Amino acid sequence: MRLDDGRESENVEDRRGQGYGGGGMGGGRMVVGGGLGTVVLVLLALFLGVDPGVILSGGGGQLAPQEQQAPAQRPPQDDAAARFVSRVLAETEDVWNPVFRSLGRQYENPRLVLFSGATESGCGVAQSQVGPFYCPNDQRVYIDLGFMAQLQRTLGANGDFASAYIIAHEVGHHVQNQLGVLRRVDQLRQHASEAEANALQVRVELQADCLAGFWARRAQEARNILEQGDIEEGLNAAAAVGDDRLQRRARGTVQPESFTHGSSEQRARWFRRGLESGRLEACDTFAPERL
Numbered sequence: 001m002r003l004d005d006g007r008e009s010e011n012v013e014d015r016r017g018q019g020y021g022g023g024g025m026g027g028g029r030m031v032v033g034g035g036l037g038t039v040v041l042v043l044l045a046l047f048l049g050v051d052p053g054v055i056l057s058g059g060g061g062q063l064a065p066q067e068q069q070a071p072a073q074r075p076p077q078d079d080a081a082a083r084f085v086s087r088v089l090a091e092t093e094d095v096w097n098p099v100f101r102s103l104g105r106q107y108e109n110p111r112l113v114l115f116s117g118a119t120e121s122g123c124g125v126a127q128s129q130v131g132p133f134y135c136p137n138d139q140r141v142y143i144d145l146g147f148m149a150q151l152q153r154t155l156g157a158n159g160d161f162a163s164a165y166i167i168a169h170e171v172g173h174h175v176q177n178q179l180g181v182l183r184r185v186d187q188l189r190q191h192a193s194e195a196e197a198n199a200l201q202v203r204v205e206l207q208a209d210c211l212a213g214f215w216a217r218r219a220q221e222a223r224n225i226l227e228q229g230d231i232e233e234g235l236n237a238a239a240a241v242g243d244d245r246l247q248r249r250a251r252g253t254v255q256p257e258s259f260t261h262g263s264s265e266q267r268a269r270w271f272r273r274g275l276e277s278g279r280l281e282a283c284d285t286f287a288p289e290r291l
Contacts, residue, residue, distance in 0.1 A: 001160050002225050009089040013140075014082065015115040081145050082114060088164045091225060092171045095218045099280070100178070110134075110174040112141045112167075132166055134173040136182055141170040157240040159233030161226070165212055165271070166237065172211030176204065198260050203285040205261040206270040209238055210283035213274025221278070231275065238271040239264040266291055 076082065089112050100107035113119065118127045122138030128147040135142065148166065152158060176182050185204055189197040216234065220226045239245070242264025244254045261267065270291075274283050285291060 001164060001227060001230060002223075003084065003087040003091070006087045006223070006225070007090045008083060008086040009093060009109075009112070011089065011093070011109050011111045012082075012086050013111055013113045014076075015113055015119050016145075017116060018119070081149075084160065084163070085112065085114070085143065085145065085167060088167045089171070091164075091219045091223070092168060092215055094222070095215050096171070096175060099218070105178075108139065108178060110139050110141055110171060112143065114143060114145060116144055116146065132170055134170045134177075136173075136177045139174060139177065141167070141174070143167075143170075152237075155240040157233075157237035159229070159237075161216075161230035161233040162237035164216075165234040168212035168215045169208050171215070172208035173204075175211055176207065181207070195257050198258060201260045202262045202266075202291065206266055206291060207283055207285040209262075209267050210270040210274035210285065213271040213276075214278060214280065214283060215274075217275050217278040234271060234275075235268045238267040242267050262291065 093107075093109050097107045097109075113121070113126075115126065116128070118125055119142070120126070121135045121140065121142055123135040126133070126135075126142040128144040131151055132141065132143045132148055134140070143166075148163070152162060152166075173182070181204070185200050189200055192200065213234075216226065216231075241261065243259040243261050244256070244263045247254045247258075256263075262270070270283075270285065277283075
């Protein structure tokens, strides 16, 4: 990716090295639930997704940010990984602000929290083992850079654009939150069976994949950020976190009725759809009967 001359977002909080002494729920919902004990099983529900505790427990709507916000910290000048994340976040801001203006709406930039180990979020305790996630309650994306890199190596989702895809996917959930999609889905899930709720969540995740592709298309048109091989890295990353591939890796079997993010084929296809169309309406995953 060509980001060396790009600006860095001011909406980054660097909490790394601060430690966390909450030792429990901290009055909120835990990000990890159900006692899942391995990284792969955690990935089945949570990698690259909205915190399922928020959706399942009725917190998926658009909520106001917390009143007390720590000041955003710029990544250190010698921290290449953190500065890359900051530049990608800036690229998402530079795409989504004008898109929202064209819709007659105002885009509220999300904040991105860099942490190590664990930290407090508006959705409870954020733990590294959860992987990157978005919390609608405080409109923040949470990332442990070291653990994210480990997950990418484990899944074979390598390359700088694979990392950018992860961030763009999480920001896609923020876009959904801003547009009220998460609130509407949450309302539907409250009256749905488990299978129906899972199916709705798949549509949420595939839409975030499509929005990530849409972002890449708009950023490329505006600032020519992509290099040869970047698109392949994004498609590979999307496929690497398909439910079928993760379940087969963890259990040796696939249970489509338990999918919450979509198959590898679906995730790559919807990312490509947003990328090739460059149109928001192409990312309506709730319209088609079959995904």
